[in-house]
Amino acid sequence: MTSQLLLLVSFLFGGGLTYYLTRKNYRDVKSIVTILESAENNKPLPALPSRIKDVYSFIIHRILKNFIEQNYLTIQLSERKYKAQAMELIALQSQLNPHFLYNTLETINWKIASLTGKPGNLNKMVENLADILRYALEGHNKPVILQKEIAYTLSYIDIQKVRYQDKFDVIWEYEESVKKYNVPKLILQPLIENSIYHGIKVKEGRCRIKIKIWKTGELLHVAVIDNGLGIDKERLAQIKDDLKRDIGETDHIGLYNTHKRLKLLYGESFGISIRSKYGRGTAVYLTIPI
Template sequence: MLRTITNLNASIRGKPIKLALKIPFLYFLVILLSVAFSYVVFNQISTNSAQNKINEASFQTLTSIQTNVEFMVENVNNYSKMIFSDENLQNLLRQGNVYANLPTQSKVSLYLYNLMQAVPMIDSVYIFDNSGNLFSVGTEQSPTFTRANVHDAQWYSQVVAQKGKYILKLNGSGAFTGNADQNFVSFIRLIRDLDDTSPLGVLVINIKGDAFVKVYSNLPNPTALPFAILDESNQIIAANATEDVPLALFQQMQASYDQLAKPTLRQTNAGFLPLKSGSQSYTVSYLSGGSSKWTFVSMTPHNVIRTINKSLVLLALVLLIINGAVFFVTSFMISRSIIQPIHRLLRSMSTAKSGRFQKVPATRNSYEFQQLFIGYNNMIEQIDQLLKRIIEEQHTLRKAELNTLQAQIKPHFLYNTLDSITSLALSGLNDQVCDLLEALGGYYRASVSKGRDIITVGEEVEMVRNYLKIQQARYRDIFEVEYDVDESCYSYSIPKLVLQPLVENSLYHGIRSKGTKGTIRIRARRAGGMLTIAVADDGIGMSEEKVAQIIRSERNGQSQSFGLWGTLERLRIFYDDRSHFRIDSEPGKGTAITLFIPVGEEA
């Protein structure tokens, strides 16, 4: 929104938009964004609500289907008990060969045939004895057993390990061949002797795949929910495909089911997963577990969900637009009542550009604007009087501070220098007197600097050299000087008479009080955006309490020495508090004063 306003500002010749246009425009953007955001949120909430209702309905339907399927399998289990409980079958299998007694075999076949006639979902029944012989009863299109012996079937060892419990295998796990277009489920279990529970053979009941489709008939509106049944190997047992959800989509889901659902099924037996096919999105509902260990899956296209809540969302959008329009018209009228008094104030304030301050008549239609105009009139009445006085006072104050600080420096240095020259003259060292006078002249020429308050670091260092030349003539063999100034720092500008006071303090209060020869080190470097100037000595040093006491006494004007605080205060005034300093001192080891001055900034 702000970017749009900025672009609009730039388009009008770089001029800011008038408040009379900006307020309605901002209101319009706020309303537009509010309507859009409300629509998105409401649409999402409505979609989620519809999705939850469909998911709940899908889960309930899948639960009903799972219950019906398990009931059907349990019926087959009861039929299997009826089959292996048949006396003729028990006697036939006890002989070890299903072909040993053909009359008995005929009776068993007739019994099985009558059972299949009564239970249409059974496609065929296979009975294997312990020798691997078999006989079967089924329809003309019944699947054919393809193994040489029942022991070769991959499920045989599993059936034996179940000790009479049944297992379910889709299409017999390859042991049977049948119609490629129709699936069947093989119900397999051991046939055990009713007297001593010893194994007599294996019973296989092949259930028609259509029987699982007929499970839907007991559900309300069975064609409304496309779903599929997957076995424990993730193969499709039966699928109720529709025009919106074809069988190919279930096959696509089957191919990616291991990646989609299996990790989740380790934690829960039911859930919902997203699936995308082309440009269409679906919600996959799954339910697993139960005695069959099968998975029941349904898919709902998202366009169904959008259709359900489309009318409700459109109604909400219309209401939002109407409310937004009413709010915009109302806000436009309110903004006009606010802008008109501001325009009067702006017209009065426009004369301030020329330095003339005019009062504006107070408005009475609003308490807030009335107080604003009264305050504005009082303000401009005092501004005209205070502005010149404040500027003049600040200028006078700054000039007085600088003059006072420099006045503290020049007499102090001059007194010490004249003392040195007097001492040399009395000693008859006229050559040295001339050198000192030349050094003193050079110092003051640099100090005057043609009236400049700002000089270069090189000029400041040269003044310090002249000063220390004078002091070395006065105090022989008391101190040495080391200069470590980066050449790149010589051209930087700083206030004059910054180093000399620090050097003088090092000499008089550091080394001279030490009683032995010492060293003064002058160092200058550039670090980042700051010029670092340090003056260090190996004199008597000071404790932290002593440093604080000296600064406090100099700040209060109670120090008898040249003011360290005066030098620091000059830097503060010159650089508007952008400079700072650090004092490092330790008794018996010396003192170091480091100044940090902004580089490239003039006072």
């Protein structure tokens, strides 16, 4: 009888101990799984164990310690990458502004040299230049509504029309509804400048620049199309390759800067694309997420 009682007590004790250990192991394993899921989903993590008392607390301690260290390094790398992109964006825009200023001052110098006693056009050019420079320098890299970008692009076109009298016409094609969307500042001017200096300026006769803006879904599309001289196949392939490989040493600095700015602002899938045929003209396209 006594042996049977002892056997029963041993059985109950063993069963209870097994249940306790199994339940504890289950809780510990569940805690590890929960920590891993929280880390994966960027949820708050528990504090590090105050002391390591068994293998499970050791595993939890190592998981949390490694995650915290790795997360800290990831944040540091992200901050450095963001700062590098911001600095590069500022540098690109700073590079673009002097380039534009140089070309515009060259135009003004030409006008002064050929002045025939009618300073009205010259005054207008200076006013337009002042407006554009003020626009370029204010607000740093903040986006602007398309309506404002168009207005200052018109000032740039007016300057160039004085320089290249009877050389080109500009056609705008867009719906009024698109003018409310935000775009990067000075996104149109470099494309028009490219048409004038590399297509229209070197071609005989009157030419045309068409600026087309339209929206599809959550994307805003811009196309600047000219019927200037165009680009031969070899040169076009070289320009596309330079843009793809992020080569900044190019005589198409406006295109390159615009391409680079779009990639920095919106990601690698954005940028500009070019189509051209020698003797027929060039079309430059870009897309901006709304």
